[in-house]
Amino acid sequence: MSEGASAVTPVGAVEVERAVEVAVVGGGAVGVTTAHDLAVRGASATLYERGAVADGASGRAAGVCYDAYADRIDAELGERALDRFREFSGTGAFEFVDCPYVILVREGDERRAEAIREGVARMRDHDRDVSLVDPTTLGGEFPDLRTDDVLVAAVARNAGYTDPGAYTAAMADEAREAGVEVREGTTARLLPGEGGPTVETDDGHEDFDAVLVAAGAHSRQVLADAGHPIPLKPYRVQALVTEADPITDRAPMCYDASGGYYLRPREGGLLVGDGCESRGDSQANQNPWDSGDGTELIERDPDDWDRDADDWFVADCAGYLETAFGRSYPVDRAWAGLCTATPDGHPLFGERAPGLYVAAGWQGHGFMRAPAMAERMADQMLGGDGIDAFDPNRFDGDEQFDIVEGMELD
Ligand SMILES: Cc1cc2nc3c(=O)[nH]c(=O)nc-3n(C[C@H](O)[C@H](O)[C@H](O)COP(=O)(O)OP(=O)(O)OC[C@H]3O[C@@H](n4cnc5c(N)ncnc54)[C@H](O)[C@@H]3O)c2cc1C
Numbered sequence: 001m002s003e004g005a006s007a008v009t010p011v012g013a014v015e016v017e018r019a020v021e022v023a024v025v026g027g028g029a030v031g032v033t034t035a036h037d038l039a040v041r042g043a044s045a046t047l048y049e050r051g052a053v054a055d056g057a058s059g060r061a062a063g064v065c066y067d068a069y070a071d072r073i074d075a076e077l078g079e080r081a082l083d084r085f086r087e088f089s090g091t092g093a094f095e096f097v098d099c100p101y102v103i104l105v106r107e108g109d110e111r112r113a114e115a116i117r118e119g120v121a122r123m124r125d126h127d128r129d130v131s132l133v134d135p136t137t138l139g140g141e142f143p144d145l146r147t148d149d150v151l152v153a154a155v156a157r158n159a160g161y162t163d164p165g166a167y168t169a170a171m172a173d174e175a176r177e178a179g180v181e182v183r184e185g186t187t188a189r190l191l192p193g194e195g196g197p198t199v200e201t202d203d204g205h206e207d208f209d210a211v212l213v214a215a216g217a218h219s220r221q222v223l224a225d226a227g228h229p230i231p232l233k234p235y236r237v238q239a240l241v242t243e244a245d246p247i248t249d250r251a252p253m254c255y256d257a258s259g260g261y262y263l264r265p266r267e268g269g270l271l272v273g274d275g276c277e278s279r280g281d282s283q284a285n286q287n288p289w290d291s292g293d294g295t296e297l298i299e300r301d302p303d304d305w306d307r308d309a310d311d312w313f314v315a316d317c318a319g320y321l322e323t324a325f326g327r328s329y330p331v332d333r334a335w336a337g338l339c340t341a342t343p344d345g346h347p348l349f350g351e352r353a354p355g356l357y358v359a360a361g362w363q364g365h366g367f368m369r370a371p372a373m374a375e376r377m378a379d380q381m382l383g384g385d386g387i388d389a390f391d392p393n394r395f396d397g398d399e400q401f402d403i404v405e406g407m408e409l410d
Contacts, residue, residue: 019044020042020043020044020209020210020382021043021044021046021207021208021209022038022043022044022045022046022208022209022210022211022212022381023045023046023047023048023188023197023199023206023208023210023211023212024038024045024046024047024048024211024212024214025048025188025190025199025211025212025213025214025215025222026047026048026049026056026212026213026214026215026216026218026219027047027048027049027051027052027053027054027055027056027168027172027182027184028054028056028057028058028059028168028214028216028366028370029054029058029061029164029167029168029171029366029367029370029371030058030214030359030366030370030373030374030377031047031049031212031214031215031359032047032053032168032171032172032175032182033171033175033370033371033374033375034212034214034359034373034374034377034378034381035047035175035180035182036171036174036175036178036180036374037374037375037377037378038180038378038381038382039175039178039179039180040178041378041382043378043381043382044179045175045179045180045181046180046181046183046206046208047172047175047180047181047182047183048183048186048187048188048199048201049182049183049184049185049186050185050186050187050188050218051184051185052184052185053168053169053172053182053184054164054165054168054169054172056215056216056217056337056338057216057217057337057338057339057366057367058164058165058167058168058216058366058367058370059164059165059168060164060165060239060335060336060337061164061165061337061366061367062161062164062239062262062264062271062273063161063162063163063164063167063264063271063367064101064159064161064253064262064264064368065078065081065082065085065096065159065160065161065162065367065368066078066082066101066156066158066159066160066253066368067079067081067082067128067156067158067159068101068103068123068128068130068154068156068158068159069123069126069128070118070119070122070123070126071122072126073387073389074365074369075123075126075127075128076126076372077369077372077373077376078158078368078369078372079158079372080371080372080375081368081369081370081371081372081373082158082159082160082368084371084372084375085160085162085167085371086098086160088167088170088171088371089162091170091171091174092166092169092170092173093163093166093169093170094162094163094166094167094169094170094171095162095163095166096160096161096162097160097161097162098159098160099159099160099161099252099253099264099265100155100156100157100159100252100253101155101156101159101252101253101254101255102138102142102145102153102154102155102156102252102253102254102255103116103119103153103154103155103156103254103255103257104116104138104150104151104152104153104154104254104255104256104257104258105150105151105152105153105256105257105258106149106150106151106256106258106259107149107150107151108151108258109151109257109258110151112257112258113151113152115257116132116152116153116154116257117132117152119154120132120154123156128156128158129156129157129158130154130155130156130157131154131155132152132153132154133153133154133155134153135147135148135150135151135153138150138153138155141155141252142250142251142252143250144250144251144325145251145252145254145324145325146323146324146325146326155252159253161253161264161265161266164367167367183201186201186202186203187201187202188200188201188222189201189222189225189226190211190213190222190223190225190226190356191205191226192225192226192227195207196208196209196210196354196355197210197211197226197355197356199211208355209355210355210356210357210381210382211355211356211357212357212358212359212377212381213352213356213357213358213359213360214358214359214360214377215360216302216338216340216360217234217300217302217338217339217340218302219232219340219348219358219360219361220232220233220360221302223352223356223358224397226353226356228352228353228356228397229396229397229398230348230352230358230360230361230392230395230397231342231343231348231395231396231397231398231399231401232340232341232342232348232360232361233299233340233341233342233401233403234299234300234301234302234305234338234339234340234341235297235298235299235300235338235339235340235341235403236298236300236305236306236336236337236338236339237273237274237336237337237338237339237364238273238274238309238310238313238334238335238336238337239271239272239273239274239309239334239335239336239337240271240272240273240309240313240314240317240331240332240333240334240335241266241267241269241270241271241272241331241332241333241334242269242270242272242321242329242330242331242332243269243329243330243331243332244267244268244269245268245269245270245329251263251264251265251270251325252265253265254324256320256323256324259320259323259324260274260405261273261274261317261320261324262274263324269329269332270321270329272317272320272321274405297341297402297403297404297405298403299403300338302338305336305338306336307335307336307337308334308335308336309334309335309336310336313334314331314334317331317334318331339362339363339364339366340360340361340362340363340366341361341363341401341403341404342361342363342395342401343395343399343401344394345363345404346361346389346390347359347360347361347362347363347366347373347390348360348361348390348392348395349361349373349376349377349386349387349390349391349392350380350386350387350390350391350392350393351380351386351392351393352392352393357377357380357381358392359373359374359377363404363405364405
């Protein structure tokens with residue numbers, strides 16, 4: 001095993017003494033990291049991926065990472081994930097770059113300004129390195145950012161970015177080295193039954209002591225086929241990258257809550273995102289970014305959605321960059337991907353039925369918590385404790401609910 005893998009093995013984690021056979025369905029950041037952690041702890045692990053590793057949301061994500069959560073458990077998971085990213089940085093093509101994360105609202109948006117003030121107070125209660133800053137100080141630290149109409153801003157210092165696809169590929173390689181059998185091009189189905197979980201593929205059936213479904217937007221489908229429904233809705237989000245521009249070297253990561261956009265530096269240019277589709281997108285004069293006033297987001301079929309970005313998104317982004325930097329940036333490329341929503345905005349994470357586990361429903365924040373969630377999941381699958389607040393059995397599985405965007409401030 002490489003140096004990178006041993007460095008991230010958590011101290012005091014559950015390790016197995018008998019032969020335990022486990023399977024993971026889904027080769028995204030969550031699935032490959034969990035499979036890796038299971039193998040490092042002594043389990044015999046098989047990972048099924050219907051396409052190639054990182055074919056799902058993990059290969060399309062922006063890679064913005066932070067621990068600036070108002071909720072204590074999320075903040076702790078975010079911090080642990082950042083530690084693991086830093087320790088793993090330099091493995092294969094994976095690199096993690098430390099970078100401050102700015103949260104701001106612009107003049108005229110008192111509701112969100114108050115939400116930031118309250119959110120920052122709660123983050124600080126949980127010992128997060130986050131502070132409110134006045135616009136002049138913000139402009140002094142980040143001179144390229146337009147701050148003249150900023151009403152309230154905060155800077156989170158424990159933050160950074162990376163390429164999520166590179167992380168997932170590097171971790172999959174580490175998993176293979178740790179002994180995980182990674183079966184790409186293999187769609188897994190779960191069979192309903194009374195005994196332990198059984199996975200069916202085109203090659204036959206296999207029984208396991210424990211199976212994790214980390215199949216991203218397909219997780220509901222995979223579990224429903226086995227008779228264990230979960231309330232999970234996929235929704236489409238979009239991102240773009242600009243061409244390289246030396247000025248953006250000094251940009252922070254930024255979430256503009258008034259505009260609904262986030263951005264981060266990327267290879268000398270910028271990555272800009274969100275673009276959640278709301279019901280109003282097709283109507284003129286609607287701001288489709290602004291889903292924060294109760295606008296319903298659209299549920300997508302995980303097997304039938306448009307992977308290319310919409311024209312309105314690219315045009316709106318160009319306008320937004322003018323707002324954020326006071327100048328334009330040529331767009332290099334744009335794309336779409338699927339995120340997953342749950343009724344209460346918290347993940348579905350834990351044992352859904354005996355031996356059958358789920359890790360899904362990240363509301364657009366799954367990558368940044370993946371290394372921490374994965375080690376918790378590996379622990380739970382090997383007999384450790386789960387996270388009560390995320391227990392998937394808090395729902396029946398047939399709940400009706402509207403999709404609420406994960407970036408929106410409480
Ligand atoms: C444009 C965009 C930007 C984002 N930005 C960020 C960000 O900045 N920070 C952040 O934290 N999060 C971000 N996210 C969210 C993040 O991508 C996800 O929360 C995270 O990647 C989920 O990882 P996962 O492993 O759970 O799922 P996925 O990466 O979706 O992996 C699931 C895998 O399961 C496979 N699969 C499905 N069904 C089967 C089956 N039956 N058998 C075998 N394999 C199967 C799929 O092919 C897929 O590879 C973003 C998402 C998008 C789309």
